[in-house]
Amino acid sequence: MQITPKIFFSEDLSKRSYVYFFINQKRVRIYQGAQFGKSCSPNLKKTAKSRLRELILLEDIVIAELKKGWLLGQKRWLIGEVLKSMLAELNSSSYSKKYIRDTTIVSQEFMEYARVLDILNMEVDVITTSTVESFLSRFDSSSAYYAIKRRTLSAVFNKIVQRGIMKTNPVKGTSSRRVEAVHNQSFSEKQLDGCLEAVREASDNLYLCVLFVYCMLLRPHKEVRLLTRGNFNDDLTILTLSGDQNKSKRIRSIPVPDNIRKILLSIGVQVLSDQVNIFTSDFKPLNEFYFSTCWARVKTKLVRKGIITPNHTLYSFRHSAICSVFKRDKDLHLVQRLCSHQSMMTSLKYLRSLGMEQVGTLDELPQLKR
Template sequence: MKETNHDQSVGSLFRQALEKKMTSDLSRKHKDNLRHLYNHFMLFLGDEGREIPIRDLTTAQIEAFLHRYDSSSTHYMNKRRELSVLFNTAARLIDEKLLTVKRTEPRRIKAKLNLAYEKEQLKPILNFVKANHDNLYLCCLLTYGCFLRPHEEIRLLTKKHFKAGNTEIHLAGDENKGGKVRVVYVPDYVRQELEPVLDGIKRDDNIFSLCKTPFNEAYFSKQWSRQKKGLLNYGLIYPNQTLYSFRHSAAIDVFRRTKDVYLVQKMMGHSSVTVTLKYLRSLGEFNTEEMREAAPVL
């Protein structure tokens, strides 16, 4: 008897769902996360579990799998969301609703306040990093001055990305998180540090490795972790300040000087102003003074 779409096994449908997502317009990180989750879920189900029809999966089975990610509410909900992506894709393949993941227990994620650098922290931090690691220093400058994300957008920069006398960086849609062509301005203080590097490499060379092959994805995370010990020992940063804090600080600086959320959206490369508003609120903006001045008056 021929197997119908609705009787396809979990393993078969999930493999098709994963293949479909791998060819879609998703970031490499998102694809890697989906691939890892798929592998873990298939191992969890075992040989017998992978052969059952997908409609026979129970909510209890899914919750048992998700409980492996109980280390934090954020971790749990991220895995729940990724599993939903695969289930929803599988559901479209058989043209049927699959509510198994939606029926699992959600977890409430506590709002986490991202900590930007205070203005007086910036130069001492940058001076310390410059004295200890040239590439990380350049990454910090680009994160702050150009609003780029360090681990993908900055790490993969080559000489050919710099245009208009090195005053602009041009990123294609598949080279930045927003998925659209992005052009960012390069401030003078960034350009002064960049130009000696650009002058010494070829068009397709990476600005950090100085050859065509970029450093691996963990490169800046590892370099920052090493420098963070010294930064903390000298009291230059707080424990919950990170490499991304340069980007947070830049967003706050522009917003406080201009009060223009749409300008911040454009400079940050956010997909919508709603994303920018959430971002600013997570950084502690809008502050109490602004709320006091804007409060209704009787």
């Protein structure tokens, strides 16, 4: 439908001037640019000449807005405003610091890209799959880097879709990258022995952390680092994590192995107050990068000696333990329960990412009768 805005102007300054057009045989009058976020008010001008000049500017604004798809009374969802609103909501949420950080970065990068394309102040509907594909091509230096950016950006647009601002997620149609599972590699038995010995010599706190990670399948940076005396029962034989202390958001109770219990007794954890951190013996825990820094120092030496690879991380201890359990019992339900995964599919994906899809024995293969 062709809409042609026109100007109504009178040199009699007592009469209001405006830009108008007809839609569905109804006349629509636009008196100022405020509704488009523009500073343009012809009727405030004191001379006929300046009023006409301002009216011409208002006409140009209306024409531009109509080309963008604006109609009277329609809510306008501009790309910049929507993404900024999403970030404000995200920063006041209970999501992890890492998730908020990654989402903030990719949203800001996309806004900058939209600014370069001159679409930042346009409706979100102008974002197409090809727009997103072009944006993601900037992160094509590795499959893993591309996949992370794509997954994070998709989460942002999913939230926009959930709020009814967009009908479909434009990231869904973009090409994916097959990522080879190399990060957080599990250790071989020989590597594990070498790592444990090196960690024991380097740091008592790191060694205790690694034991929690391997023997009890806890995550190091939040679940282990923030442990207090109150997480244990009186005789230090049971560890309990509340819903807000672990990733699954469910209460977990785990028996404490004897090797860990002996260390806890030796450092006097049993006499601490419930709110005191077991690593610092203080109400304040270790900083969030403490274990990462300690491990980085040990890892550098081990990589240099050829004992492990750069793809081994602190989480490799947890992954190695899960591999060990699965190889021993071939029980996916057990892996799900020990890891406190929400579903068995999560456990299956986890094992696949660790290269655990292979058939275990010859008996599991089909046999010919002859």
